Amino acid sequence: MATVELRFSALPEHVRTARLVAAAVARRAGVDESVLDEVRLAVGEACSRAVGLHRRSGIDDAVRVTLVEQEKRFLIEVGDGVPGTAGTENGSSRAIDGASGEDAAEAAMGLAVISGLVDDLDIGSDENGGVVRMSWPVAVHPVLP
Amino acid sequence: MATVELRFSALPEHVRTARLVAAAVARRAGVDESVLDEVRLAVGEACSRAVGLHRRSGIDDAVRVTLVEQEKRFLIEVGDGVPGTAGTENGSSRAIDGASGEDAAEAAMGLAVISGLVDDLDIGSDENGGVVRMSWPVAVHPVLP
Amino acid sequence: MDLSLSTRTVGDRTVVEVGGEIDVYTAPKLREQLVELVNEGHYHLIVDMEGVDFLDSTGLGVLVGGLKRVRAHEGSLRLVCNQERILKIFRITGLTKVFPIHSSVDEAVAATD
Amino acid sequence: MDLSLSTRTVGDRTVVEVGGEIDVYTAPKLREQLVELVNEGHYHLIVDMEGVDFLDSTGLGVLVGGLKRVRAHEGSLRLVCNQERILKIFRITGLTKVFPIHSSVDEAVAATD
Numbered sequence: 053m054a055t056v057e058l059r060f061s062a063l064p065e066h067v068r069t070a071r072l073v074a075a076a077v078a079r080r081a082g083v084d085e086s087v088l089d090e091v092r093l094a095v096g097e098a099c100s101r102a103v104g105l106h107r108r109s110g111i112d113d114a115v116r117v118t119l120v121e122q123e124k125r126f127l128i129e130v131g132d133g134v135p136g137t138a139g140t141e142n143g144s145s146r147a148i149d150g151a152s153g154e155d156a157a158e159a160a161m162g163l164a165v166i167s168g169l170v171d172d173l174d175i176g177s178d179e180n181g182g183v184v185r186m187s188w189p190v191a192v193h194p195v196l197p
Numbered sequence: 198m199a200t201v202e203l204r205f206s207a208l209p210e211h212v213r214t215a216r217l218v219a220a221a222v223a224r225r226a227g228v229d230e231s232v233l234d235e236v237r238l239a240v241g242e243a244c245s246r247a248v249g250l251h252r253r254s255g256i257d258d259a260v261r262v263t264l265v266e267q268e269k270r271f272l273i274e275v276g277d278g279v280p281g282t283a284g285t286e287n288g289s290s291r292a293i294d295g296a297s298g299e300d301a302a303e304a305a306m307g308l309a310v311i312s313g314l315v316d317d318l319d320i321g322s323d324e325n326g327g328v329v330r331m332s333w334p335v336a337v338h339p340v341l342p
Numbered sequence: 343m344d345l346s347l348s349t350r351t352v353g354d355r356t357v358v359e360v361g362g363e364i365d366v367y368t369a370p371k372l373r374e375q376l377v378e379l380v381n382e383g384h385y386h387l388i389v390d391m392e393g394v395d396f397l398d399s400t401g402l403g404v405l406v407g408g409l410k411r412v413r414a415h416e417g418s419l420r421l422v423c424n425q426e427r428i429l430k431i432f433r434i435t436g437l438t439k440v441f442p443i444h445s446s447v448d449e450a451v452a453a454t455d
Numbered sequence: 456m457d458l459s460l461s462t463r464t465v466g467d468r469t470v471v472e473v474g475g476e477i478d479v480y481t482a483p484k485l486r487e488q489l490v491e492l493v494n495e496g497h498y499h500l501i502v503d504m505e506g507v508d509f510l511d512s513t514g515l516g517v518l519v520g521g522l523k524r525v526r527a528h529e530g531s532l533r534l535v536c537n538q539e540r541i542l543k544i545f546r547i548t549g550l551t552k553v554f555p556i557h558s559s560v561d562e563a564v565a566a567t568d
């Protein structure tokens with residue numbers, strides 16, 4: 053049930069830090085080596101998208117990444133601070149609505165990558181804004197020192 | 198003024214994540230390569246100490262690491278959730294008071310390492326508990342992509 | 343790891359050798375390079391991605407942008423890539439249908455439409 | 456990077472070759488190894504730290520613990536280390552006065568008190 057949380061101001065350079073942390077914690081949690089590339093890429097995409105949303109919306113809040121080791125799954129949530137349109141079921145349309153022209157194309161491409169990579173994906177929202185939830189299976193015996 | 202914040206449950210394995218993050222963000226902020234080892238070690242010691250304090254005190258809260266890029270300094274704060282004795286000026290005695298026997302020796306050794314390494318060091322507290330503040334100079338021109 | 347870029351000319355083609363990570367942080371640098379080349383009149387580009395460790399959708403966007411630019415001048419943009427994990431990203435996004443992808447620079451240089 | 460441990464015997468000395476990171480997470484594994492060796496009657500230990508990338512105060516604590524254990528049996532614990540950044544940590548904490556530190560395993564094997 054160990055949890056790591058990372059918060060960073062919406063700057064592109066911190067997306068790399070998020071990727072690094074997610075991959076390191078996922079490896080330790082027992083996520084298979086072969087899947088770590090996927091984790092890295094998916095977290096990067098979700099964070100890039102959140103950074104884009106914050107910047108376009110002029111929001112100063114931090115982007116939040118939460119890493120939760122569950123018994124059989126490793127769960128990652130990436131939360132932005134851009135409140136969703138009430139009742140919008142479809143997070144992707146929300147993300148793209150906020151963007152104009154090529155930003156929209158980029159947001160769409162990011163979501164295409166995430167949804168192509170991650171089997172267990174949920175795009176929703178919480179009280180702060182949008183949340184991308186992703187999870188991966190962990191090996192029964194996590195890596196020991 | 199970019200800030201990254203990491204919170205993790207008090208488990209030894211997450212100390213490595215904190216080291217990784219601190220070194221990555223410090224490098225990007227323009228902290229000199231030759232000092233990064235110091236940053237890594239000092240952050241690791243401060244986090245190990247916080248993890249030890251949380252575990253001995255049976256505290257469930259997360260350990261907090263805050264990384265702040267200032268204009269000329271890179272600032273790292275490691276905060277624990279163990280409220281200090283009111284009026285205690287000396288953070289080190291506080292840390293050691295909480296520990297017994299060999300724990301105390303370990304806490305002392307950790308502080309010895311931090312204070313031997315870090316020129317700009319402040320051991321104090323905030324409303325949550327103890328805070329170790331450390332900073333290093335950054336190069337005038339931070340690393341570009 | 344950061345982005346590295348180096349450019350050379352082979353016949354009427356311009357080869358851009360890219361190394362490191364192409365992501366939301368470094369992609370602007372690659373975009374600048376492509377824009378500059380097109381502005382200087384280089385319309386047949388080959389982007390050699392063999393040294394790329396990481397590519398995200400921002401990087402894809404920049405490559406698509408480059409393609410649009412060279413096409414506006416009847417040019418071409420070919421990719422060189424053999425890495426499965428990078429190719430996967432082009433497949434997921436359907437961009438394998440948009441870019442000619444070659445297994446070596448020689449092959450890309452020899453290719454015609 | 457994780458901790459690696461391997462043990463071999465040279466005359467009446469037991470060499471423990473350590474690699475990777477000795478920190479709050481991995482130090483318990485090193486402690487176990489030292490305790491086990493002493494329990495099995497190995498009282499003259501040489502800890503070869505040439506492959507160590509990272510050492511923190513928890514690791515120092517385990518080495519001090521090992522030293523106390525072997526001394527209880529009139530034994531010795533010698534270190535092999537040439538890395539400046541690791542030596543620095545022993546200096547900062549004053550432990551260069553507590554541990555004999557050698558520049559090679561051969562030198563440590565040859566040493567007597």
Ligand SMILES: Nc1ncnc2c1ncn2[C@@H]1O[C@H](COP(=O)(O)OP(=O)(O)O)[C@@H](O)[C@H]1O
Nearest residue numbers: 153154157158160161373402403404406407408
């Ligand atoms: N995933 C995508 N699918 C299709 N087109 C895209 C995608 N991403 C970006 N584009 C298009 O590529 C172009 C992006 O170019 P860009 O690199 O932003 O160039 P610039 O900003 O220099 O004009 C835009 O026209 C955008 O519509």
Ligand SMILES: Nc1ncnc2c1ncn2[C@@H]1O[C@H](COP(=O)(O)OP(=O)(O)O)[C@@H](O)[C@H]1O
Nearest residue numbers: 298299302303305306486515516517519520521
């Ligand atoms: N920095 C230190 N300076 C002096 N003695 C220390 C230091 N750190 C730990 N020690 C001592 O070393 C021993 C630590 O041993 P330890 O590795 O905890 O062994 P164990 O728990 O297996 O008995 C303790 O007796 C402790 O007092």
